[in-house]
Amino acid sequence: TDPQKYALGGNPPGIEPDWDVLAKFAEDLIPQFPKASDLGIRSVFKGWPTFTPDGRFIIGPTEKVKGFVMAGGCNAHGVSGSAGIGRHVVESLLEAKPSPYVQSLSPNRFNDSKWTWANAQANASRIYAEYYGLTKP
Secondary structure: OOOOOOOOOOOOOOOOOOHHHHHHHHHHHOOOOHHHHHOOOOOOOOOOOOOOOOOOOEEEEOOOOOOOEEEEOOOOOOOOOHHHHHHHHHHHHHOOOOOHHHHHOOHHHHOOOOOOHHHHHHHHHHHHHHOOOOOOO
16 A cells, blocks of 8 residues: 555555656657766665654654654655755754744644644555645636
């Protein structure tokens, strides 16, 4: 089933590149950049996407573990959003009062008793299923 779930502390299986998908990307790129047909694929970076119950990044220090700073739950934007994520982490650490946006990404938003493990998983699964969905105008 999709999304796949893994037990806390468990190890998910390794990730292998999907060469058919990558070949299709390369094929679609060639009309725009004809010289790309001679380049090949040098390396592939891939990881397990993590989705949050509210579809927003988790960035900043947590009240639960002193000195622990989080940057995760990137909803499949970890690599593409890494520069902004890094900037927000730094802001959350160095600014006495981070911007309202960075404050809104705090892991402490999940400290509220309304979040149970079961409803957090259900919401994150829903976010995963609908995140890239097209809506009717």
